[in-house]
Amino acid sequence: MSLFTPIANSWIANQRPYQPGRPLEEVARELGLPSIEGIVKLASNENNLGPSPRAMAAMREAIPHMHLYPDGGAFYLRQAIAKKFGVADNMVMMGCGSNEHIVLLAHAFMQEGDNLVCSARSFVVYKLVAALYRCQCIEAPMQGMTHDLDAMLRAITPRTKLVIVANPNNPTGTLVDQAAVDRFIEQVPDHVVTVFDEAYMELVEPEMYVDTVKHVKAGKKPVVTLRTFSKAYGLAGLRVGYGIAQPDGIDLLNKVRQPFNVTAMALAAALAALDDDEYLAASRRMLKEGRAQLMAGMRRLGLDPVESVTNFILFPFAKAGELTAELTKRKVIVRPMAGFGLPDYVRVSVGKAEENAQFLAALAEALAVLA
Numbered sequence: 001m002s003l004f005t006p007i008a009n010s011w012i013a014n015q016r017p018y019q020p021g022r023p024l025e026e027v028a029r030e031l032g033l034p035s036i037e038g039i040v041k042l043a044s045n046e047n048n049l050g051p052s053p054r055a056m057a058a059m060r061e062a063i064p065h066m067h068l069y070p071d072g073g074a075f076y077l078r079q080a081i082a083k084k085f086g087v088a089d090n091m092v093m094m095g096c097g098s099n100e101h102i103v104l105l106a107h108a109f110m111q112e113g114d115n116l117v118c119s120a121r122s123f124v125v126y127k128l129v130a131a132l133y134r135c136q137c138i139e140a141p142m143q144g145m146t147h148d149l150d151a152m153l154r155a156i157t158p159r160t161k162l163v164i165v166a167n168p169n170n171p172t173g174t175l176v177d178q179a180a181v182d183r184f185i186e187q188v189p190d191h192v193v194t195v196f197d198e199a200y201m202e203l204v205e206p207e208m209y210v211d212t213v214k215h216v217k218a219g220k221k222p223v224v225t226l227r228t229f230s231k232a233y234g235l236a237g238l239r240v241g242y243g244i245a246q247p248d249g250i251d252l253l254n255k256v257r258q259p260f261n262v263t264a265m266a267l268a269a270a271l272a273a274l275d276d277d278e279y280l281a282a283s284r285r286m287l288k289e290g291r292a293q294l295m296a297g298m299r300r301l302g303l304d305p306v307e308s309v310t311n312f313i314l315f316p317f318a319k320a321g322e323l324t325a326e327l328t329k330r331k332v333i334v335r336p337m338a339g340f341g342l343p344d345y346v347r348v349s350v351g352k353a354e355e356n357a358q359f360l361a362a363l364a365e366a367l368a369v370l371a
Ligand SMILES: Cc1ncc(COP(=O)(O)O)c(C=O)c1O
Pocket: 044, 045, 096, 097, 098, 099, 100, 123, 166, 169, 170, 197, 199, 227, 228, 229, 230, 236, 239, 240, 241
């Protein structure tokens, strides 16, 4: 029976919802297990170290105040972020994950007939958001697994409003370097907002770090840098991210957000996590060791994983869906990439050493079954 669909906006009715990594509880139910104990999730590029102890303490302290609305302006957190980046606090806006910023950017800048430009093998949300606003998503070809910024420039049209560079890119785990980014910014036409989606930037090795906030500060072009507390900071469940832009860009985004788009619990935890350098260092250490462990293990099993600068690894496998199902049976959740337009690829997030080992053992068995 179709009660709502005939009334719905046609372009929404035809939209396929985003398919996230499968939750632990769902897989426990499917496997008939009484709890999530023993199941490993390596499907959503989370930080399996768990939240930083400082963030957990801040959340506990915040509990008695949960009857109050949050500070809608996120004063203290924005101040702390602004200080960290050396920008004014009216150049920072918090969101319900950086995902919200992607939607808000479309809301503020795009209308029917406009387009956004991104790469062909990039974060699938860009395409979904473009469709929500009846806009085209122009996918520029990549050079193998890395963004081709020149191809992205060539893809820009007079109706382009946003060009989005995920750096490092999800799902390929590759990075475009500072020089390439600097050259790119120079050439993006002034009618286009350049968005650097840097959900994983805190996790790259310091010598590879790319600074795009300097382009925001320079104020010559409309540039937005997006960051999140979901990855390096281990707070994905709280949904908190931020955007940095010149004040007039932030003003526009503030006009289209909900008044209380970030919860009080998230504000408290993010503020505590922001300067927890010990936790960040531990996360980076876990990542570096875990990535090496996974790369070596996968290669030993005859796979050809893509070299990654961040906390997930993409690898080609023709029977990606079947492999994922076999791994799930063995209590390991990974992500088949069909939803990202890569039906022959699987992505695995880097976890703790024992989780990576569980994945590799399950992988060896699954490959034997599918051989
Ligand atoms: C490239 C990229 N951008 C943005 C996000 C959204 O992150 P969040 O909304 O949790 O901040 C993700 C999450 O996986 C991502 O991979």
